[in-house]
Amino acid sequence: xxxxxxxxxxxxxxxxxxxxxxxxxxxxxxxxxxxxxxxxxxxxxxxxxxxxxxxxxxxxxxxxxxxxxxxxxxxxxxxxxxxxxxxxxxxxxxxxxxxxxxxxxxxxxxxxxxxxxxxxxxxxxxxxxxxxxxxxxxxxxxxxxxxxxxxxxxxxxxxxxxxxxxxxxxxxxxxxxxxxxxxxxxxxxxxxxxxxxxxxxxxxxxxxxxxxxxxxxxxxxxxxxxxxxxxxxxxxxxxxxxxxxxxxxxxxxxxxxxxxxxxxxxxxxxxxxxxxxxxxxxxxxxxxxxxxxxxxxxxxxxxxxxxxxxxxxxxxxxxxxxxxxxxxxxxxxxxxxxxxxxxxxxxxxxxxxxxxxxxxxxxxxxxxx
Amino acid sequence: xxxxxxxxxxxxxxxxxxxxxxxxxxxxxxxxxxxxxxxxxxxxxxxxxxxxxxxxxxxxxxxxxxxxxxxxxxxxxxxxxxxxxxxxxxxxxxxxxxxxxxxxxxxxxxxxxxxxxxxxxxxxxxxxxxxxxxxxxxxxxxxxxxxxxxxxxxxxxxxxxxxxxxxxxxxxxxxxxxxxxxxxxxxxxxxxxxxxxxxxxxxxxxxxxxxxxxxxxxxxxxxxxxxxxxxxxxxxxxxxxxxxxxxxxxxxxxxxxxx
Numbered sequence: 001x002x003x004x005x006x007x008x009x010x011x012x013x014x015x016x017x018x019x020x021x022x023x024x025x026x027x028x029x030x031x032x033x034x035x036x037x038x039x040x041x042x043x044x045x046x047x048x049x050x051x052x053x054x055x056x057x058x059x060x061x062x063x064x065x066x067x068x069x070x071x072x073x074x075x076x077x078x079x080x081x082x083x084x085x086x087x088x089x090x091x092x093x094x095x096x097x098x099x100x101x102x103x104x105x106x107x108x109x110x111x112x113x114x115x116x117x118x119x120x121x122x123x124x125x126x127x128x129x130x131x132x133x134x135x136x137x138x139x140x141x142x143x144x145x146x147x148x149x150x151x152x153x154x155x156x157x158x159x160x161x162x163x164x165x166x167x168x169x170x171x172x173x174x175x176x177x178x179x180x181x182x183x184x185x186x187x188x189x190x191x192x193x194x195x196x197x198x199x200x201x202x203x204x205x206x207x208x209x210x211x212x213x214x215x216x217x218x219x220x221x222x223x224x225x226x227x228x229x230x231x232x233x234x235x236x237x238x239x240x241x242x243x244x245x246x247x248x249x250x251x252x253x254x255x256x257x258x259x260x261x262x263x264x265x266x267x268x269x270x271x272x273x274x275x276x277x278x279x280x281x282x283x284x285x286x287x288x289x290x291x292x293x294x295x296x297x298x299x300x301x302x303x304x305x306x307x308x309x310x311x312x313x314x315x316x317x318x319x320x321x322x323x324x325x326x327x328x329x330x331x332x333x334x335x336x337x338x339x340x341x342x343x344x345x346x347x348x349x350x351x352x353x354x355x356x357x358x359x360x361x362x363x364x365x366x367x368x369x
Numbered sequence: 370x371x372x373x374x375x376x377x378x379x380x381x382x383x384x385x386x387x388x389x390x391x392x393x394x395x396x397x398x399x400x401x402x403x404x405x406x407x408x409x410x411x412x413x414x415x416x417x418x419x420x421x422x423x424x425x426x427x428x429x430x431x432x433x434x435x436x437x438x439x440x441x442x443x444x445x446x447x448x449x450x451x452x453x454x455x456x457x458x459x460x461x462x463x464x465x466x467x468x469x470x471x472x473x474x475x476x477x478x479x480x481x482x483x484x485x486x487x488x489x490x491x492x493x494x495x496x497x498x499x500x501x502x503x504x505x506x507x508x509x510x511x512x513x514x515x516x517x518x519x520x521x522x523x524x525x526x527x528x529x530x531x532x533x534x535x536x537x538x539x540x541x542x543x544x545x546x547x548x549x550x551x552x553x554x555x556x557x558x559x560x561x562x563x564x565x566x567x568x569x570x571x572x573x574x575x576x577x578x579x580x581x582x583x584x585x586x587x588x589x590x591x592x593x594x595x596x597x598x599x600x601x602x603x604x605x606x607x608x609x610x611x612x613x614x615x616x617x618x619x620x621x622x623x624x625x626x627x628x
C-alpha cells in the first residue's frame with residue numbers, strides 16, 4: 001500500500017502527456033493515513049488490561065472480562081480507524097473483529113468438549129480398556145472391548161445397508177428423476193427423514209422386529225436397521241449434491257462418444273465425484289456412530305463380547321457410556337472413568353473416519369497436473 | 370468413411386415449442402459445412418439433432434426425415450446410442466474427462482463401450498488420433514498426465530482426438546473455437562482442413578471469417594423474432610454465400626448489417 005511517499009509522475013507525463021489528460025496526483029483518490037501494524041495488538045492488550053483493572057475493583061469474572069474487553073476493543077478500533085483511515089477501512093476493521101469474534105465464540109464449546117473428554121477419559125485410556133470386556137467385573141478394571149466391537153459391527157452393518165440404497169436413490173434423483181412427481185416426492189420424504197428424532201427411528205425398528213420376531217426382541221441387526229433409517233437421508237443428500245455439481249458437459253461428451261447412459265453414470269459421473277461421495281458417506285457414518293437412544297431401545301447392552309448381530313443383545317460405545325454413567329455400581333469412580341474413556345474412544349473413531357474421508361477425497365479428486 | 374447427411378423438412382420441437390422449422394439441407398460427404406446465424410436461431414439445435422443429442426433434453430423431438438447415407442436416423446428401431454458412435458461431436462467448451470489421463474481420454478470412447486483391444490492396438494489408436502488432432506508432438510511424453518492439465522486449445526484438440534478415435538463417419542462441431550485464443554483457433558482450423566479428407570464435418574460458428582476460411586458450404590439460419598421458429602434461409606457454396614447471396618437477409622447478415 002503506497003502511503004506518504006509521492007510516486008514519481010514526471011516520467012509518465014512525458015510519455016502520455018500529449019495523448020491524454022495528464023495523470024496528476026489531484027485526479028487520483030489518495031489513501032488516507034493508516035494505522036501502524038502494532039496498533040491493533042496494542043488496542044487488544046489495552047482493552048484487556050483496562051477492563052481487567054476496572055473489574056478488579058468491582059469483582060473479577062472471566063466471562064464478563066472477555067466480553068467487555070471485546071466490546072471495548074471493537075469500539076476503540078472502529079473509532080480510531082474512522083478518524084485516521086476513513087469510513088471504509090473502519091467498517092472493514094469492525095467487520096473483521098465481529099467475524100473473528102464469532103469464530104472464537106463457536107470454538108469455545110468445541111475446545112471445551114475436546115479438553116474435558118481427553119482429560120477425563122485419559123485415566124482409563126489403557127491397554128486393559130481395549131482388551132477386556134465387563135464380564136465378571138464389579139469394580140475397578142474391565143474394559144470396553146465388547147462395546148467397541150459392537151459399535152463397529154452395528155455401524156458397519158448399517159453402512160452396508162444404507163450406502164447402496166442412499167447412493168442409488170441419489171443417482172435416480174439426479175440422473176433419472178427429471179423432476180417428476182415421484183422424484184419430488186422422494187426428495188420431500190428424504191428431507192422429512194433427515195429431521196426425524198433418532199428415538200423414532202429406534203422405535204420404528206423395534207416395532208418392526210417385534211412384529212416379525214415377537215415382542216421384546218433385542219438384536220444387533222435391529223439397531224443397524226434403526227441407524228440405517230437415520231443414515232439413508234444423509235447419504236442421499238450428500239450424494240445428490242455431489243452428483244449435481246458434475247458438469248453436464250461431461251455427460252454430453254460421453255453420450256457423444258456413443259456411451260450408454262448407465263455406463264456414463266458408472267464410468268464418468270460417479271468417478272468424477274467419487275471423493276465427494278466418499279466424504280459424504282464418511283460424515284454420515286460419523287453422524288450415526290454416536291447414536292445412543294435408538295440403540296438403547298433396539299440392542300440393549302451386554303457385559304460380554306457378542307460378535308453375532310443376529311443373536312442376542314450387544315454392547316455399543318454410546319450405550320456403554322450411558323449405562324456406566326446412569327447406573328454406576330459401587331464404588332462409582334471406575335464406572336464414571338470408563339464412561340469418559342468410552343466417549344474418548346468414540347471421538348477418536350469419528351476423527352479417524354474424518355481423516356479417512358479426507359484421504360479418500362484426495363485420492364479420488366480429479367488431478368490437474 | 371465420410372457419409373452424406375440429408376435433412377428433409379425437418380422440424381425440431383422442445384415439448385410443444387417449435388424451435389427449428391422446415392430445414393431441408395444436403396450435406397456432401399467429406400466436405401466442411403458451416404452453419405451461421407444469430408444466437409438462438411436454432412443452428413446448434415439442428416446440429417444436435419443430427420446425432421440425436423438433443424433427445425437428452427426431456428420433451429425434445431423431431432419431425433421430418435434426417436438421413437445418413439440414405440438411412441433414416443430417426444427410423445423405427447434406430448438406437449440413438451449407435452447413431453452417436455457414427456456421428457462424433459466436439460463441444461463449445463473443451464470437456465476432457467477430469468478423472469482420466471490424456472491417454473485414457475483418447476481411448477475413452479472405445480474403453481467405455483467395452484470394446485476389447487490389445488494394449489498395442491490402444492497405443493496405435495492413441496497415436497493415430499493424437500497425430501490426427503495435431504497434438505501428438507506436444508503430449509507424447511506425458512500421455513499419463515491428466516487431460517485437464519493441458520491448455521484450453523490443447524484440451525480442445527484432445528477432445529477432437531477423442532472424437533475421431535472411435536472413427537466416426539461425421540464430425541459435428543458446436544462453436545469449437547469460441548473459447549480459444551486466435552493461435553489455438555488457427556490450429557483447430559488447420560486441423561479441420563486436414564480432417565475433411567476423411568470425415569464429413571459440420572461446424573456451427575459465430576465467426577463469419579472462420580466460416581469463410583474453413584468451409585466449403587455455408588448454411589445461414591435466421592429467426593424472425595423471439596418465440597418464432599428458426600429457419601434455414603439459404604444454403605450454398607461458401608463463396609456464393611459471402612459474395613452474392615440470393616436472399617437479402619443473408620447479405621445483411623454476412624456484411625454485418627444485421628438487425
